[in-house]
Amino acid sequence: MSPATPSASTLLKPRRRVSLVTVLATLIALISLMPLLFVVWVAFDSGWEKVSDLIFRPKVAGLLVNTGLLLVTTLPASLVVAVALAWLIERTDLPGRRIWSWLVTAPLAVPAFVHSYAWNSMAPSFHGLGAAVTVSLFAYLPFVYLPIAAQLRGLDPSLEETAASLGKSPLQIFFLVVLPQLRFAMLGGALLIGLHLLAEYGLFVLTRFDTFATAIVDQFQSVYNGPAANLLGGVLVLACLVLLQFESRLRGEERYARVGSGSTRNRIERPLGGLRWIAALLPLGFVAFALGVPLVTLSRWLYLGGTAVWRMEFVSSALIQTALLAGVGALLTTAAAFPMAWLSVRRPSRMQRALETAHYYVGALPGVIVALALVTITVRVALPLYQTVFTLVFAYVLMFLPRALVGLRAGIAQAPVELERAASSLGKPPFWAILHTTARLAAPGAAASAALVALGIANELTATLMLAPNGTRTLAMRFWAYTAELDFAGAAPYALLMIILSAPLVVLLRLEASARETL
Structure with a gap:
């Protein structure tokens, strides 16, 4: 009977732990529903x-078509280019791989609207869907x-070696063995x-x-029509729910953690030859357009503006x-x-997916x-x-939960659950079992999540304009004020300065990706 008793007590501990985590996740999900309840x-x-x-009119149908075209064009293109870049940099003898891995990540330091500012300044006629x-x-x-890229570095090469021993070509190995294991990261x-x-x-x-987002803001700014803007926001929420459901079904419930003795083996390096x-x-073309265009444009305007544009009393405060x-928003959002x-x-389940949707939709x-x-x-x-600052930071937490959740989810997925269970079986309380195993292994992912959130907050504009206390002027707010005047x-x-402030966070993201290689 003695062996049965510890086993029973061990089984009870995960249940208590799951219950506590479920309560916390449910509470945060309910708080996240506030904007949706407001729309309703x-x-x-x-x-x-x-x-x-307001909803059933040609204008809304046109916005829906535009948004759909944007998604079905941008997402596949991003996946194809990202997989190609990651494969070349992580799995081949591409010249300058280490440098390229940093440069491909670097565009994250440039806010999206600064990319647009650069392209609009360089090619004013370049507009529309393209x-x-x-x-x-x-x-x-x-x-x-x-x-x-992080997932590629963590894959066990033995599966590829087995496929090669069965006579599979490198191309077959990529599509039959490697690509399916990248599904979690890709989605x-x-x-x-x-x-x-x-x-x-x-x-x-x-x-x-024109998208729903631009229409909503324009509607609000033009006639201060709250109901029209919020009802358009309701359509946007439905679009988000469709996207979340699609991703959830494709993702499935597979495990992606490696469990076994010894350390992770070195990855396979494919020679490219000639x-x-x-x-x-x-990578050269991507970096030239993603970094070269913004930097050249900024250099030009800084040269033309001279020292007169550096009004330090405003710049330092912002x-x-x-x-x-x-910093504060990133820490709270990640937690x-x-x-x-x-x-x-x-614990993937229908309830978990419902709670996860509540976390994601607000993004x-x-x-x-x-x-x-x-x-x-x-x-x-x-x-x-x-x-107040409290309300502004609270808005940041709601808006950037998806960024934190994606990074944390990937980090936890690579932490074997067996270690967590082993800690519980040795008498560790549920909290300490998670802290000593999963939390420590997922710490690089948590740091990356915090960096992603901080990047978003540093560049956020519309909510900051509406919620910031009197006297608050962030870099994004100052930038947009001048851009609106075509200055x-x-x-x-x-x-x-937004790029300089974001650069250390991008470095942290890149270091976290490298750290996963040692897990």
Whole structure:
């Protein structure tokens, strides 16, 4: 009987742990539903007749078509280019692989609307769907490249060796063995890009491509029509739910952690032979457009503006405020996302997917919708919190939960659950079992998640404009004020500082990706 007793007690511990994590994840999911409940309330308060008049019209159908075309064009292109880049850099003898791995990640330091600002300044006639897809590809591709590259470094080469021993060609091995193992990373990165495309405003305004996000902000700014803007936001929420459901079904419930004795073996390196220098044209072309265009444009405007555009009393204040908001918001958002990330990997179920959807959908809402919801709630229920730092940071946590969740989910997925169970069987309480095993192994992923969130906060615009306390002027706010007046030279210092502030965070992301190789 003695062996049975420890086994029974061991089985009870994970249940108590799951219950606690589920409670935390449910609480955060309910809080995340606030903007959605606000949209529902606006629809209910407006009445069906007004809702039908605002939603069922040709303008909305056109926006839906534009948004759909943007997704079905940008996402496949991003996946193809990201997989090709990751394979060349991580699995071949491409010249300068280490340098390329840093340069391909570097465009994350350039805010999406700064990419648009650069392209619009260099080629004013470049606009429409083609421009929107092109600029989106250069701005957001690192979001999917990073997890794919990290996953490639962590794959066990024995599966590829076995396939090769069975007579499979390198191309067959890639499509039959390697590519299926990249599905988790590919879908997570594509989902993150898709959510950004649904919510992005500045990029598409400057490329003159109408989406739901641009229509919502324009509607609000033109006639201050809250119901119309929020009802359009409801359509955007439905689009997000469709995207989440599609990603969830494709993802499945497979495991991706390696379990076995010894350390991870060195990855297989494929020789390119005479194609080495031709293959280098792909990363060279991507870096030239994704980094070269913004840097050349900024250099030009800074040269034309001279020292007069560097008004240090405004520049230093905006830099400090942006850094503080980004740091605090990143830490709180990452902590809030951890329970859901753990459930997503360890206990996949219908309930988990519902809770995960509640975490994700808010990432597809434009900042103006989240801001409108919080403005209404604080004015009606908690007036002392109206236009305070607390409300602004709270908005950041809601908006950037998807960024934190994707990074944490990938990190936890590579931490074997057997280690967690072993810690519990040795008498560790549930909290300490997670802390000593999964949390430690997922720490690089948590750092990457915090960096991604900080990047987003440092570049966030619309919600900050509506919720920031009096006197708050972030770098993005200053940049957009000058851009709105077509003062590109005046905007250049703030764009440059956003890039400089984001650069260390991109370095952290790249270091985290390298650290996964040693797990």
